[in-house]
Amino acid sequence: MPQKALAPEISTWPEEGFQLIGSQCAKCGETQFPVQKQCPNCSSVEMSDVKLPREGTIVAWTTQSFIPSFPYIGKESAAEFVPFGVGLVQLGDVVRVEGRLTEPNLEAIEFGQKVELTMVPFATDDDGNELLIYAFQPV
Amino acid sequence: MSDDVAIIGVGQHPFGRFDKTAMEMGVEAINMALADAGMQWKDVQIAYGGSSGIGNVDAITHEVGLTGIPFTNVGNACATSASSMRLAAEAISSGKYDVAIAVGMDKHPRGAFGGEPAMIGLPRWYGEAGLFLTTKFFAMKANKYLHDYDISQRTLARVAAKAFRNGELNPIAFRRKPLSEDEILESQMVNYPLTQYMFCSPDEGAGAVIMCSKEVAARYTTEPIWLKASELRTRGYGAYEVHATSSSVSTTEVAPTVYAARAAFEVAGVSPSDIGVIQLQDTDAGAEIMHMAECGFCEDGEQEKLLAEGATEIGGRLPVNTDGGLLANGEPIGASGMRQVHEIVKQLRGQAGANRQIPGNPTAGFAQVYGAPGTAAATILTK
Numbered sequence: 001m002p003q004k005a006l007a008p009e010i011s012t013w014p015e016e017g018f019q020l021i022g023s024q025c026a027k028c029g030e031t032q033f034p035v036q037k038q039c040p041n042c043s044s045v046e047m048s049d050v051k052l053p054r055e056g057t058i059v060a061w062t063t064q065s066f067i068p069s070f071p072y073i074g075k076e077s078a079a080e081f082v083p084f085g086v087g088l089v090q091l092g093d094v095v096r097v098e099g100r101l102t103e104p105n106l107e108a109i110e111f112g113q114k115v116e117l118t119m120v121p122f123a124t125d126d127d128g129n130e131l132l133i134y135a136f137q138p139v
Numbered sequence: 140m141s142d143d144v145a146i147i148g149v150g151q152h153p154f155g156r157f158d159k160t161a162m163e164m165g166v167e168a169i170n171m172a173l174a175d176a177g178m179q180w181k182d183v184q185i186a187y188g189g190s191s192g193i194g195n196v197d198a199i200t201h202e203v204g205l206t207g208i209p210f211t212n213v214g215n216a217c218a219t220s221a222s223s224m225r226l227a228a229e230a231i232s233s234g235k236y237d238v239a240i241a242v243g244m245d246k247h248p249r250g251a252f253g254g255e256p257a258m259i260g261l262p263r264w265y266g267e268a269g270l271f272l273t274t275k276f277f278a279m280k281a282n283k284y285l286h287d288y289d290i291s292q293r294t295l296a297r298v299a300a301k302a303f304r305n306g307e308l309n310p311i312a313f314r315r316k317p318l319s320e321d322e323i324l325e326s327q328m329v330n331y332p333l334t335q336y337m338f339c340s341p342d343e344g345a346g347a348v349i350m351c352s353k354e355v356a357a358r359y360t361t362e363p364i365w366l367k368a369s370e371l372r373t374r375g376y377g378a379y380e381v382h383a384t385s386s387s388v389s390t391t392e393v394a395p396t397v398y399a400a401r402a403a404f405e406v407a408g409v410s411p412s413d414i415g416v417i418q419l420q421d422t423d424a425g426a427e428i429m430h431m432a433e434c435g436f437c438e439d440g441e442q443e444k445l446l447a448e449g450a451t452e453i454g455g456r457l458p459v460n461t462d463g464g465l466l467a468n469g470e471p472i473g474a475s476g477m478r479q480v481h482e483i484v485k486q487l488r489g490q491a492g493a494n495r496q497i498p499g500n501p502t503a504g505f506a507q508v509y510g511a512p513g514t515a516a517a518t519i520l521t522k
Contacts, residue, residue: 007264033385041376062278068269069253133268
């Protein structure tokens with residue numbers, strides 16, 4: 001099945017060693033994900049695109065045990081739904097990004113765990129493409 | 140707002156699920172508040188109406204009386220009713236009006252709040268990927284807090300068990316069946332560490348509060364409740380708040396509740412130790428314990444011991460959510476903060492009923508709400 005990224009603009013996938021794309025403020029240095037035109041810290045508009053580090057550590061996490069509601073586009077039934085982890089991951093000393101964790105088992109997820117960026121399939125679009133979303137997997 | 144704003148009437152339609160419209164419930168709440176105050180609708184000079192589901196709450200004037208008064212519709216997520224009450228209080232304290240009403244009502248479908256991420260400025264893909272879920276955020280925040288301050292999951296169950304015990308004592312609560320800590324811990328996992336019974340449910344209900352100037356209050360009652368402070372804050376940069384694709388690596392910023400609570404105590408001229416009845420936003424059991432510390436009632440991490448000792452029970456030294464809170468009442472967004480104020484007014488008047496009345500004659504109450512995308516309000520009432 002051909003693969004497509006959900007929101008292709010938020011990462012450099014399918015490049016080798018792909019990265020998420022954020023915005024860094026030239027005035028205060030703070031970084032946001034995804035890109036943003038104005039800085040929420042200092043209101044400057046001097047924002048430029050920045051590729052975010054691929055590796056990070058888990059600073060907060062939970063598990064998603066029920067099928068998400070609208071506007072989730074996965075087509076599985078509630079019975080078919082496979083739980084996934086969700087984490088807030090600190091990428092280097094740049095920014096914290098929220099995303100899926102490939103590890104769904106709460107016994108296997110730890111605070112401070114080292115993870116790296118990956119893509120996971122989670123839905124199929126109307127043209128038969130497998131849709132991918134970024135996620136973090138244990139290093 | 141020293142002695143500028145008096146609350147002389149409160150009305151609350153029960154929270155739960157009913158075979159009537161939100162507006163019908165709102166009408167009942169208004170008429171209960173008017174009866175409580177000894178007033179008629181024609182006495183009301185200005186109104187603020189809050190709802191998440193009804194676009195134009197002011198249409199309710201067709202049901203209670205088309206008197207031509209200014210009526211402003213208010214929408215501010217979980218802080219909707221606190222915002223309506225704040226606006227009503229400011230109308231009185233400005234000196235421009237003598238009698239104001241804040242009313243709120245909602246009728247939510249079953250299930251967690253969802254919808255378009257764009258409603259709070261988030262990209263569509265965030266929802267399409269299954270990440271735009273309030274329960275998930277609350278669980279991540281609670282899980283981090285438990286980890287940072289070494290608090291057990293059982294303490295979350297203690298919060299929920301207390302809520303349902305208090306709900307059993309409250310005839311207008313939604314969930315009135317007590318559950319044991321083990322039943323709560325063993326119920327379906329929603330988002331770790333929060334199980335099904337550690338979350339409140341969106342439901343239905345309405346509330347109304349009538350405020351007036353000191354001079355007018357004296358004509359209706361010898362024992363008004365004073366609205367001493369009503370403070371509203373939004374998040375600062377770096378706070379970890381409801382729904383975010385990213386957050387700062389700088390973690391020095393505190394939650395908006397901290398600022399709202401500090402400001403309310405300063406404006407009211409009272410301290411947390413003066414408060415005899417506490418109403419906190421317990422969207423989930425974790426939120427209640429975090430808000431205890433954010434509002435200044437304890438240190439971070441102290442909750443484990445306080446809950447185990449029963450300090451937050453009706454007879455404890457920090458009675459929290461004596462009417463069952465959101466966990467036992469559910470959350471009709473437009474009316475939730477009015478339920479908090481309704482309970483405080485009843486407790487301060489000594490009218491909470493034999494089973495639920497806080498002993499020792501409490502003289503001050505504190506109410507806090509908090510919700511997406513990082514909005515908090517704190518209200519202080521005294522008698």
